[in-house]
Structures are given as C-alpha cells and as structure tokens.
Amino acid sequence: MIQAVRGTKDILPDTIGYWDFVESTFRKVSHLFGYKELRTPIFEKTEVFSRGIGDATDIVNKEMYTFTDKGDESLTLRPEMTAALVRSVVQNSLLRESPLLRLWYFGPFFRFERPQKGRLRQFHQYGAECLGSANPEADAEMILLADSLFKSVGISEYNLFINSLGSNESRKKYIDELVYYLKSVKDKLSEESKNRLETNPLRILDSKNENDLTLLQEAPVILDFLDDGSRNHFEDVKRLIAEAGIDYTLNPRLVRGLDYYNHTVFEFQSSALGAQDSFGGGGRYNNLIEQFGGTPTSAVGFALGIERILLILERTDKLQESDSSPQVYIVTANPELISHSISIAGKMRSKNIRTVMDLQKRSIKSQMKEANKVGAKYVVIVGEDEISEGTLTVKNMQTSEQFKQPITSIENFNFE
Ligand code: HAM
Numbered sequence: 001m002i003q004a005v006r007g008t009k010d011i012l013p014d015t016i017g018y019w020d021f022v023e024s025t026f027r028k029v030s031h032l033f034g035y036k037e038l039r040t041p042i043f044e045k046t047e048v049f050s051r052g053i054g055d056a057t058d059i060v061n062k063e064m065y066t067f068t069d070k071g072d073e074s075l076t077l078r079p080e081m082t083a084a085l086v087r088s089v090v091q092n093s094l095l096r097e098s099p100l101l102r103l104w105y106f107g108p109f110f111r112f113e114r115p116q117k118g119r120l121r122q123f124h125q126y127g128a129e130c131l132g133s134a135n136p137e138a139d140a141e142m143i144l145l146a147d148s149l150f151k152s153v154g155i156s157e158y159n160l161f162i163n164s165l166g167s168n169e170s171r172k173k174y175i176d177e178l179v180y181y182l183k184s185v186k187d188k189l190s191e192e193s194k195n196r197l198e199t200n201p202l203r204i205l206d207s208k209n210e211n212d213l214t215l216l217q218e219a220p221v222i223l224d225f226l227d228d229g230s231r232n233h234f235e236d237v238k239r240l241i242a243e244a245g246i247d248y249t250l251n252p253r254l255v256r257g258l259d260y261y262n263h264t265v266f267e268f269q270s271s272a273l274g275a276q277d278s279f280g281g282g283g284r285y286n287n288l289i290e291q292f293g294g295t296p297t298s299a300v301g302f303a304l305g306i307e308r309i310l311l312i313l314e315r316t317d318k319l320q321e322s323d324s325s326p327q328v329y330i331v332t333a334n335p336e337l338i339s340h341s342i343s344i345a346g347k348m349r350s351k352n353i354r355t356v357m358d359l360q361k362r363s364i365k366s367q368m369k370e371a372n373k374v375g376a377k378y379v380v381i382v383g384e385d386e387i388s389e390g391t392l393t394v395k396n397m398q399t400s401e402q403f404k405q406p407i408t409s410i411e412n413f414n415f416e
Contacts, residue, residue: 007113007121009307017321018310023106024322025152026126030104033145035128038103040084046074052083052288054259056200063111077110081127082260082285082301083292089131090294100132106306118276118308127282129301134286136236139264139300142282143241146268146302153309154318155270158279160246162238162266163254165202165222166230168287171262174225175201185215205253221252230263237264260285264300272315273308280304327415329371330357333364333383341382344392347411372397378415 065077190209265283282302290296313319332341348355381393391404
C-alpha cells in the first residue's frame with residue numbers, strides 16, 4: 001500500500017462538511033467587507049519567495065519545497081501567499097485599475113516543517129490583503145475582518161498580540177542597538193541565536209531558549225525606537241481597534257517570521273491549541289510592491305491556518321458542517337421500474353432537491369437502510385402500484401409519517 005507523504009492529510013468525505021462550512025462562511029464574510037478572491041498558481045519561480053519573504057528567514061532557508069523542472073528552471077511550491085499575490089498584482093497591473101485593492105484567498109500551502117498536531121507540510125490558509133492605503137484605518141479593517149471571520153464560525157475567545165516594527169529607518173536603528181547589546185552577551189547566547197546575530201538578529205526575539213529569554217529581558221525594546229510618524233500610526237491603530245471593542249495585548253517582542261513587515265504586526269493565538277498556539281498572523285508590508293517592480297504602494301494583510309481553526313472548533317465543541325446530505329432517497333421497488341426512478345430523480349434535481357437512488361438493484365429493505373445511512377430526510381417509493389395510480393408514496397424519515405403525492409408534481413413538494 002502506498003501511503004500519503006508525511007505531513008500531508010486526506011480530507012475525507014466525513015469531515016469535508018466542516019471545511020466547507022468554514023470556507024463558505026469566510027467567503028460570505030469577505031464579501032461583506034468588499035474583498036474579492038484572487039487565485040494564483042500553486043508554484044512560482046523560486047525568486048518570488050526568496051526575494052519576497054527574505055533569504056535569511058527559516059521559511060526560505062529550511063522549509064521551501066524547491067525543485068528544478070525539466071526546463072531547468074528553479075520553482076517552489078508556495079509556502080505563503082503574500083509574495084505570490086504581490087507578484088500577480090504587479091504583473092496584471094491591478095493597482096492601476098483600482099488604487100485600493102481588497103483581496104482574499106484560500107488554498108493549500110507547503111512548508112517542510114517537522115509535522116505535529118496542527119503543523120503540516122501541506123496546510124491550508126485563508127488570507128486577506130488590502131493594498132493601497134498607508135492609513136491606520138486599513139490596519140484596523142484587517143483586524144476587524146479577522147475578528148468577524150472568527151466569530152462567524154464560532155471562535156469567540158482568542159488573544160490578539162500586536163506590535164510595531166516601525167518605519168525602515170526606526171527598525172534599522174533598533175536592530176543596530178539590539179545587535180550592540182546582544183554582542184555584549186554573545187557568549188551566553190544559544191547556538192541558534194549566535195547564528196541569527198549574523199543573519200537575522202530580529203528573530204532572536206522569538207527564541208524559546210530559557211537562557212536567551214533571560215538575556216532578552218535586558219535587551220532594548222523596539223517600541224522605544226519608533227519615530228514620531230511610526231508611533232502615531234501605531235497609536236491610531238490601537239485606538240481604532242479598541243474603539244471597535246477588540247481586546248489586544250501589546251507584545252514588544254513580536255517580530256513574525258517573514259522579512260517583509262514594517263509598522264504594525266499582529267498574531268492571533270488560542271489557548272485551545274497546544275504548542276502551536278498561533279492560528280493566524282499578519283501585518284504591514286509597505287515596501288514589498290516596490291520590491292516586485294510596482295509603484296510604491298502601502299499594504300497590510302493577514303493569513304489564518306484552516307487546520308488550526310478546525311482544531312480550535314473541535315476542541316471547543318463548536319464544529320459546524322454544511323449540509324450536503326441527500327434530501328431524498330428514491331427506493332425502486334422493482335428493477336424494471338428504474339427508468340421511472342431516473343426520470344423522477346432528474347425532475348427533483350432540476351428543482352435543486354438533493355436526490356440519490358439505488359444503483360445496485362438491492363431489496364426494498366436494503367434501500368431503506370441505505371436511505372437512513374446516507375441521512376436522507378425523505379424516501380420516495382417507486383413501485384408497480386404507485387406508477388399505475390400516478391401517485392408516489394413519500395416517507396418522512398424523521399417522523400416516519402407516510403403519505404401520497406401525485407407523480408406529476410412530486411418535485412413541487414417541500415422536501416426541506
Ligand atoms: P504565517 O504566520 O507564516 O504568515 O502563517 C499564517 C498562519 O498559517 C499561521 O498562523 C498558521 O495558522 C498557518 N500555518 C503556517 N505554517 C503552517 C503549517 N506548517 N501547518 C499548519 N498551519 C500553518 C503568513 O503566511 C503571511 N503570509 C501572513 C500575511 C498575509 N502577512 C501579511 N499578509
């Protein structure tokens with residue numbers, strides 16, 4: 001037997017209803033906020049991500065599924081959407097037509113990480129991006145959208161952590177100070193942090209190493225380095241979300257794992273998740289569009305991990321599923337009457353009534369059992385007598401009530 005690749009999962013028919021519920025609800029909420037869907041290819045030229053996310057990040061360094069195709073081109077399965085979306089927006093000149101773009105997406109992403117509960121090598125994200133506004137109202141809209149998405153599927157308790165990395169200048173000034181401090185304690189740092197001191201010092205703030213954490217208590221704090229513009233922007237974002245009734249916690253250590261961020265960064269965490277407690281995150285990326293050859297344009301966005309959202313819903317007993325089970329099961333009493341059943345099923349479906357029928361020429365009893373098993377709300381019996389009388393027997397499977405309906409108008413009955 002050939003097994004699925006480690007860190008990947010089949011989404012089987014008995015759980016697809018939960019996925020469908022989240023996906024269709026997110027779609028509706030995105031449209032309530034005026035966001036339009038964008039779909040891009042699953043793979044891109046490798047440089048989209050190495051340039052977009054940053055060469056020194058874990059994603060680019062260790063986690064990308066990169067391969068050379070038969071035309072000798074280096075391609076990568078997308079590890080995230082923001083860089084690919086910006087590539088698409090610039091290539092298709094979308095900002096020329098509408099200077100404020102509101103986009104959302106849903107789909108599979110790939111990272112070579114160590115698989116565990118809530119961490120996969122192929123996972124799914126919903127994301128939203130707002131391109132074309134440098135104003136704090138855009139940052140606030142993203143957080144309000146995320147909050148509405150959570151509530152729409154049944155997540156009412158979560159923690160929002162927020163920080164500002166400031167403008168490029170203030171971020172750079174801060175990194176210099178941070179490196180200066182960390183070099184003074186370099187010998188005591190973990191090996192990983194020592195390496196990061198050379199490649200990506202900001203990420204040392206994310207260290208889980210006990211010793212590093214103690215040393216970091218004395219480290220300079222990014223919020224003290226914000227210039228006036230950055231500080232005002234951040235104050236406005238915090239005020240706007242507080243006014244909208246959203247609780248947040250300031251976390252001056254929050255830096256996120258992708259290099260394109262500046263100004264606001266945020267992360268959503270849930271105590272219902274174990275070690276992988278972050279189920280979404282995002283922030284501003286005012287330089288990325290320019291980096292991809294577009295006109296300098298400010299942007300902000302976030303992405304949510306769908307597997308982690310489903311895990312939260314499962315653990316808090318809030319899973320809901322979209323109903324795709326049949327409304328009607330047609331029981332054919334005698335195989336010779338099957339063409340009547342096919343024609344009745346056709347009439348039902350033309351009225352949007354979800355209808356199935358037996359394909360194995362089984363006994364009435366087995367067909368009734370099957371109707372029950374597939375969750376049909378009604379059974380319609382097609383028998384010799386019924387056909388000659390011109391009426392069909394309908395059975396309500398919940399109440400067991402039986403009654404007759406004329407064949408000619410069977411599809412007009414309310415099978416809800
Ligand atoms: P990210 O924090 O790398 O951000 O990923 C967002 C979410 O995707 C995570 O919070 C998590 O729920 C989910 N996720 C990431 N890796 C895995 C994995 N291996 N298995 C399961 N779930 C995972 C981004 O991707 C940015 N593009 C977000 C963004 C959009 N920033 C601005 N716009």
